[in-house]
Amino acid sequence: MKSKSISLTALMIRMARRLGVIALTIFGLLLLTFLIGRVMPIDPVLSVVGPDADRSTYDQVYKQMGLDRPLYVQFGIYVNDLLHGNLGKALLTGHPITEDIKRVFPATMELATVAILLGILVGVPLGVFAATRHGRLGDHVVRVLSLFGYSTPIFWFGLMGLLIFYAKLGWVGGAGRMDIAFDGLMKSKTGFVLIDAIAAGEWEIFFSALRHIVLPACILGLHSTAYISRMTRSFMLAQLSQEYILTARVKGLSERRVIWGHAFKNILVQLLTIIALIYGNLLEGAVLIETVFAWPGFGSYLTGGLLLGDMNAVMGCVLVIGLIFVALNLLADALYQVFDPRTKS
């Protein structure tokens, strides 16, 4: 057995290097968002003071916003503000943007979480099924279905879904997180309506919220289901052609045990990794879905800020998403390190 201390130092060096890379990436992210926010034709001062302000007010706000300082100083102020959690004030609400984001984010997270659960529960079995029926009808059907899945424009599918399942069939709730009648009736503890409703024992609200989250979550989950099933299928195919699968069959194990106990166990880490990455993509899809379903989440906030020309809000949101993406990438890497026994030695 190799000495444990050597591998520990090596591990720490590796971690330090990764953190360095990540820090650099975040720095680049900040630089990018800063530049986008500053280097643009819309005059930020005008959007604050309005087009009718006189010269002195304009100059005053100009100085206030620090726009007379050199660019790198502005960047320094920007980073400093960020470290203190200050993203500026939103034009729409007048509140600090960080507060606004904290308020709207759970709605999006709830949606994304339900969506990814659907994606996993439907996508993974489909992918495994397709892999075991490789080349045959079942495989082709799943492939075509998932192809349609990730070729569909999500916002359009959402609209169609609303048209059919809400307007024509009445099976699900319409826009918003719950029936308007219930709006504001329940104290929001976690921001997750489903959890709060169960905790408070408010079953009517729970079911209303459930009816309202079903459709957007399914639509949002569509892309991720299609993608997960496709990736699961190709991971499984790669495993099923390996020698150890033959060994498992020689042992006389049932086909179910061979597929799930052997092949599937080997793709778990890869699956977890892409699921972490897909969660990030769901946040992106949420931007469109929330517009369609009037879901009061992060995406709506972003597009709202966009339409108002509130660069601070937009950039703040973009930065938050970027940071989340970086975090998810880190998580994906960490999962690999922790769960794959081959990386342990």
Next chain:
Amino acid sequence: MNDIKLRVESLNVSFPNGKEMTRAVRGVSFALGKEKLAIVGESGSGKSTIGRSLLRLLPRKAIVSADRLEFDGSDILKASELEMRSIRGKRISMILQDPKFSLNPVMRIGDQIAEAYRAHARVGRKIAEEKALDMLEKVQIREPGKAYRLFPHEVSGGMGQRAMIAMMMIAEPEIIIADEPTSALDVSVREQVLEVLRELVDRSGMGLIFISHDLNLVRHFCDRVIVMYSGKILEEIEAKRLDEAKHPYTRGLLDSLPSLTHRRSSLPTLVRDPAWLA
């Protein structure tokens, strides 16, 4: 030869390849008793395919036919998948070539061995674990307790192969097929692994089919040798009478082997007669 366990008559295996058909095994017939039978041939001779067809573990598109494929009275060709599963591992087993690939990378080797036991015996985990530890000792792995918990990438080739042997013998099969069991190992380790194999086979009275490309290896290890070429059996002879082999291919193989006792200035190369392909 006594207690004939396996009868193969006129086995044919073909693989469709686009529009053509590759005939991997052509009219092969042999029988196996309580002995060590070697099937020797170069790559593409069909030797590994025979092993897999005995267990009905060929790819879906393979076409298998035979006049007779009988194991201990059961017809392997006509057996259902369920019946085959009770045969695999329990009655006929197979050791694969390279433990780097033939062992499940995310499962501890002890657990893989225990799993082989539980596939055919309704016992609890504890008992299966004990049997696995016992088996690890039998294949001469020191500190079986420690070895049990190792992952395949943490063990050497020799140890991995012995774990494979343990896995395939734990259910006490009547026939064991060894598909190039030492080809992936360092030469220095081969003898050790072969020794373990020999001891276990002799002790339990199993029939062994030893598939290899190494004629020299099998002539000392096995009782009988079958020489294959291009899907056909060219010669069948007792191992100790190998020097009396008649077929020019076998003679060619034997003559090209270097020897410490007979020194020659140059080794003859095998001249292939296209008639052998017929």
Next chain:
Amino acid sequence: MTNEIRDALAEGKKAASKGRSEARKAEWGKTAASILKNPLTVAGLAVIGFLLVVAAFAPLLATHNPNIQNLSEALRAPSKAHFFGTDEFGRDVYSRIVYGSRITLYIICLVTVIVGPIGLIVGTVSGYLGGIVDTIMMRITDIFISFPSLVLALAFVAALGPGLEHAVLAIALTSWPSIARLARAETLSLRKADYIVAVELQGASKARVIFRHIMPMCMSSVIVRLTMNMAGIILTAAGLGFLGLGALPPAPEWGAMISSGRRYMLESWWLVAVPGVAILLVSLAFNLFGDGLRDALDPRLE
């Protein structure tokens, strides 16, 4: 050098290049044959071809002027006069779809023209030169890749202002990193190839090695990746259009049509359904074709 030797050398060179071009033609022939074997791939290619035809012959195929309003005919259901009905301004939806194909084609071409060369150049140069150039380039692509493309495109368009060109630029800015990464990976493995070393030993300049030898080899995988990414690009463009950040009205951009049709969706479903199907078909076509292309050019991936 005597004339005879010079002539012989010229002959030899001609024969060699003729041999090379014949070999290359044979390669393309084989690739084309294997692409055409898969019916799904052919279907994808057919739809793409169809898009090209519709865009090219839009004036001939459209039944009405896509921009002329006719309020008395507003919100009519599909009929023989209006194949896909009319919108809230009485404009013929069918004709708008037909002309909208031009916008889609424009987006595809523009993005390809920007992303392809830039990604290829950045990737190969950074992969070949290595060192600090490589590190900087890779960190930059890391940053771009670490954003979901729609959000980043949103940010760019927010900064630049709405408009089709800005949207295309934004999309291009989010797409080039994956191409650059791919080109770099190919370059890294090619760099060690014997024939590259041979050319270097002959004294070829770095630029020559990159442009004449490495880039052509990366070309096929870059094309495949671009084709596969194109479906996503179309969806992102449609998404931007839906949010009002793409082509400005009254341009018949499909995403924007869905957005404006949304208000009347409950009674006039065709306003939303038809443009969406168009987007779906084109995206599907590129996915099918891209998959088939990848399978044909790199069979070991399946």
